Amino acid sequence: MSSKYYFDFVFSGFGGQGILIAGNLLCYSAILENREVTFFPSYGVEMRGGSANCYVVLSDSQIGSPIPSHPMGSIIMSTPALIRFLPIIKNNGLVLINSDIISTDDINRKDLDIRLIPANKLSIDVIGNERLANMVMLGYLVSATKCVKIESLVKSIKEVVSEKHKKLIPLNEKAILAGAELFEKDKRC
Amino acid sequence: MKVVYKKPEVLKNINFHFCPGCQHGLVHKIIAEAIDNFGIKDRCLAVIGVGCGVFLYDYFDVDSLEAPHGRGLAVATGVKRARPERIVFTYQGDGDLAAIGLAETVHAANRGENVSVFFVNNTIYGMTGGQMAPTTLLGQITTTSPYGREFQREGYPIRMAEMLATLEGVAFSARVALCTPKQLMDAKKAVKKAFQMQIEGLGFSFVEILSSCPTNWNMQSLDAIKRVEEEMIPFFPLGIYKERRVSDVL
Amino acid sequence: MEKLFLRGSESLALGAIDASLKFYAGYPITPQNDIPEFLSKELPKVGGKFVQAESEVAKINMLLGASACGIRVMTSSSSPGISLMQEGISYLAGSELPAVIVNVMRWGPGLGGIGASQGDYHQATKGGGHGDYFVPVFAPYSAQEMYDLIIKAFDVADEYRTPAMILVDVMISLMKEKVLRRYDKGIKVKEKKWAFGSKKEGDQKIIKSLYLKGNDLERHNWKLYEKYQKMCQKEVLYEAYLCDDAEIILIGFGMIARIGKSAVDLARERGIKAGLFRPISLIPFPERELENLSTKCENFLVVEMNTGQMVHDIKRVVGKDHNIGFYGKPSSYAPNPEELYLKIKEYLEK
Numbered sequence A: 001m002s003s004k005y006y007f008d009f010v011f012s013g014f015g016g017q018g019i020l021i022a023g024n025l026l027c028y029s030a031i032l033e034n035r036e037v038t039f040f041p042s043y044g045v046e047m048r049g050g051s052a053n054c055y056v057v058l059s060d061s062q063i064g065s066p067i068p069s070h071p072m073g074s075i076i077m078s079t080p081a082l083i084r085f086l087p088i089i090k091n092n093g094l095v096l097i098n099s100d101i102i103s104t105d106d107i108n109r110k111d112l113d114i115r116l117i118p119a120n121k122l123s124i125d126v127i128g129n130e131r132l133a134n135m136v137m138l139g140y141l142v143s144a145t146k147c148v149k150i151e152s153l154v155k156s157i158k159e160v161v162s163e164k165h166k167k168l169i170p171l172n173e174k175a176i177l178a179g180a181e182l183f184e185k186d187k188r189c
Numbered sequence B: 001m002k003v004v005y006k007k008p009e010v011l012k013n014i015n016f017h018f019c020p021g022c023q024h025g026l027v028h029k030i031i032a033e034a035i036d037n038f039g040i041k042d043r044c045l046a047v048i049g050v051g052c053g054v055f056l057y058d059y060f061d062v063d064s065l066e067a068p069h070g071r072g073l074a075v076a077t078g079v080k081r082a083r084p085e086r087i088v089f090t091y092q093g094d095g096d097l098a099a100i101g102l103a104e105t106v107h108a109a110n111r112g113e114n115v116s117v118f119f120v121n122n123t124i125y126g127m128t129g130g131q132m133a134p135t136t137l138l139g140q141i142t143t144t145s146p147y148g149r150e151f152q153r154e155g156y157p158i159r160m161a162e163m164l165a166t167l168e169g170v171a172f173s174a175r176v177a178l179c180t181p182k183q184l185m186d187a188k189k190a191v192k193k194a195f196q197m198q199i200e201g202l203g204f205s206f207v208e209i210l211s212s213c214p215t216n217w218n219m220q221s222l223d224a225i226k227r228v229e230e231e232m233i234p235f236f237p238l239g240i241y242k243e244r245r246v247s248d249v250l
Numbered sequence C: 001m002e003k004l005f006l007r008g009s010e011s012l013a014l015g016a017i018d019a020s021l022k023f024y025a026g027y028p029i030t031p032q033n034d035i036p037e038f039l040s041k042e043l044p045k046v047g048g049k050f051v052q053a054e055s056e057v058a059k060i061n062m063l064l065g066a067s068a069c070g071i072r073v074m075t076s077s078s079s080p081g082i083s084l085m086q087e088g089i090s091y092l093a094g095s096e097l098p099a100v101i102v103n104v105m106r107w108g109p110g111l112g113g114i115g116a117s118q119g120d121y122h123q124a125t126k127g128g129g130h131g132d133y134f135v136p137v138f139a140p141y142s143a144q145e146m147y148d149l150i151i152k153a154f155d156v157a158d159e160y161r162t163p164a165m166i167l168v169d170v171m172i173s174l175m176k177e178k179v180l181r182r183y184d185k186g187i188k189v190k191e192k193k194w195a196f197g198s199k200k201e202g203d204q205k206i207i208k209s210l211y212l213k214g215n216d217l218e219r220h221n222w223k224l225y226e227k228y229q230k231m232c233q234k235e236v237l238y239e240a241y242l243c244d245d246a247e248i249i250l251i252g253f254g255m256i257a258r259i260g261k262s263a264v265d266l267a268r269e270r271g272i273k274a275g276l277f278r279p280i281s282l283i284p285f286p287e288r289e290l291e292n293l294s295t296k297c298e299n300f301l302v303v304e305m306n307t308g309q310m311v312h313d314i315k316r317v318v319g320k321d322h323n324i325g326f327y328g329k330p331s332s333y334a335p336n337p338e339e340l341y342l343k344i345k346e347y348l349e350k
Helices: A019-032 A044-050 A079-088 A119-127 A133-145 A150-160 A163-188 B024-038 B052-059 B072-082 B094-100 B102-111 B160-165 B181-199 B221-235 C008-018 C034-046 C056-067 C079-095 C121-125 C143-160 C170-174 C216-234 C255-269 C287-296 C310-318 C337-349
Strands: A006-014 A036-041 A051-059 A073-076 A094-098 A113-117 B044-048 B063-066 B087-093 B116-121 B170-176 B204-210 B239-243 C002-007 C021-026 C049-052 C072-077 C099-105 C163-169 C176-181 C238-241 C248-251 C274-279 C281-283 C299-304 C323-328
Touching: A006 A019, A006 A079, A006 A133, A019 A036, A019 A051, A019 A133, A019 A150, A019 C002, A019 C176, A036 C170, A051 A079, A073 A079, A073 A133, A094 A133, A113 A133, A113 A163, A119 A133, A119 A163, A133 A150, A133 A163, A150 A163, B024 B052, B024 B087, B024 B116, B024 B181, B044 B052, B044 B072, B052 B063, B052 B087, B072 B087, B072 B094, B072 B102, B072 C021, B072 C049, B072 C056, B087 B094, B087 B181, B094 B102, B094 B116, B102 B160, B102 B204, B102 C056, B116 B181, B160 B170, B160 B204, B160 B239, B170 B181, B181 B204, B204 B221, C002 C008, C008 C021, C008 C034, C008 C099, C008 C143, C008 C163, C008 C170, C008 C176, C021 C034, C021 C056, C034 C049, C049 C056, C056 C072, C056 C079, C056 C099, C072 C079, C072 C143, C079 C099, C079 C121, C079 C163, C079 C216, C099 C143, C099 C170, C121 C163, C121 C281, C143 C163, C143 C170, C143 C176, C143 C216, C163 C170, C238 C255, C238 C287, C248 C255, C248 C337, C255 C274, C255 C299, C255 C337, C274 C287, C287 C310, C299 C310, C299 C337, C310 C323, C323 C337
Parallel strands: A006 A073, A073 A094, A094 A113, B044 B063, B044 B087, B087 B116, B116 B204, B170 B204, C021 C049, C021 C072, C072 C099, C099 C163, C248 C274, C248 C299, C299 C323
Antiparallel strands: A006 A051, A036 A051, A036 C176, B170 B239, C002 C176, C238 C274
16 A cells, blocks of 8 residues: 555644535545545544544555544644644644634644644635635645645535535635645745 | 125135134124225235234235234334335234334324224233233233232323324224124224225324233133123223314315 | 545445435434435435334334335444344344344443444344344445445345344544445346235235244244355455465454554554455354465454454454454544554564
8 A cells, every 4th residue: 555645634623614624625636636535524522612623635545544643734723723733743744823823832843844824814815704714724735735736626616616605616716826825935935 | 695794805714713702803804804895905914013913914815014022013114105005004912002012103103104003902911921911901910910900000001092093193093892783883984994094095093992801811701791891991982082084184 | 437525424325325225214323313314315316215213123123114015225323223223133134134234333331422433243243133143244444335335235135135234433434535436327126026016916925033833933043044154155255455475464344454454554664564354244254264364374463443352253263373462442532553553563572
């Protein structure tokens, strides 16, 4: 099962922030690129207290565990999520933190590649409210890891979103691109 | 020559195994006559509960399915949903229908499953040897109520026909007995009505038949009949408790 | 062939529909609720019947009635519900009626918990209900296998006229994966001549499990046994991953086997020749295959999400002269690959 193409992530935050939607979209995009995927959501007692998280694994061959011991990348959208998942991220792993919500005082690991993303602010710039912060984060992650093409992500939104919510597609696209652009900007700095 | 009596066609040429004085045979015959009357022998599917009636398929030439004890009406629900074109009836005793299978009975009735139920109430577990049933009368001695049923200890006998009549899904609910020619005529009418209801798709139909069990009552046959009249009917009054008309469901 | 992104539970339910499921009876219990929820919506669209029963006891008997009419029937539940259905499963076996029962296991005994568990291995494979019978049991470990094995379960149930079971944990039922919908045009089911048709045809049909006369019952039970023997010849399913040169073989079923695969990869990367053996059919159990492996490999480490159930079968088959280790995880969380790798290492060092 040794793979050339392999990514594993954890996305975590509160229910309502679109954590699971982000995980689903990423998987869907990878399927469009003919990858193997697993999506594993939090459940049961884990969901008490309003937390939501999911593990996403992408690979070019059959995936073993859908729950990585040490995810290589993460999207963190709440302080409890930071406390819970920061210790298990792989050495030198990528941690995207929504800095509009989370205080960064608690970050105690030096090895990690930590990116502070003002996702709420960027979402407000795009759609006038903070509801698409998840898409900003996802756009950044995809852009930073190149795990799928941004175009695949945009295409997957079109395939997943129902007719009723069609008008939200361009907004989601904008939020993703805002995240991607921020990564490009960070790279230049 | 004029035919004054004949065996119902749906019954096979086999003698009943029932004890002397038991009225199961009579109940079998009434049901058989009703099946003949509607000409539904080939459509009929019997779901048979566990109790003295369990060998019904030995006597009736109809497709038959044996249900676990008490589960007759859950099984009948599955049959009727899978084959709505069949005429499905259950044949159950008081232990089967009113004790271990009470939940299945009440919920099938409440869903208005379009099946017919023939409930033989003889106030005792016959097949297992005369234990107390949910319908056992106060004071009645059985092998598990040796001091006589007492309400503080064993609760009251349960009146199924009245209880089921309160449910919206029930199209027909009646209690009959077989002690006098008039009662027999009424019983025949009720059994026919139960099939009629199903044929017309009106919902759940239920006939409770008070029956004697001389063996487990430790009585002579005639005394047992007398007991039905003198002790059972006063507690379990005969009559039609609910009868839905086609216009009620349209 | 459609390529879909589905939860394990949806994949299983879709597989059931493609397998021509026509009757489902359900009762709410966590964590299997998304199966009845899916089927209550989708089954009526393909001419199937969905009933929410008043109890687990009622629903398994509804299956008995519907199955006797020759259509494909199924129910799903979680552990305490499966306990309640054991009476009905025994009657289905005794009456030789096909049905598929899905157990999305949770913790017991008693009310236990709702986390991922493999606590019902014994119940599923050693009978559960009263009497002398075996129920074929299949243990999927992916959304794709949820689809494939529910279809297999229906086929085996029909072929042998027996209830069949899918034994799975909540992680597999929750996890979303790519699924190939192999039978999107549906599967044609053979007509069952023994079942009740629209009306009586020819001789009266009697479907029953009561045998009081002469040695009828003995004949009946031997007949059930013969069916089981035939299953043992024809229906064994398993996966052997990197077992040929393995110095240690991990054994597990369901989700923990999948995690075990990653642990085997880790071990190989780090210089330990590990392999994985995964029974897919728990009944019939892949005994011959396991026996063959035991001639080549000394070390077996059984991993289960319980305190040790399948390990007894492994000991029975592999024998006493082998090193058989056990690592159990009777909690709501499955171990991660690293944890299993450490157990492999620890076991070899001992």
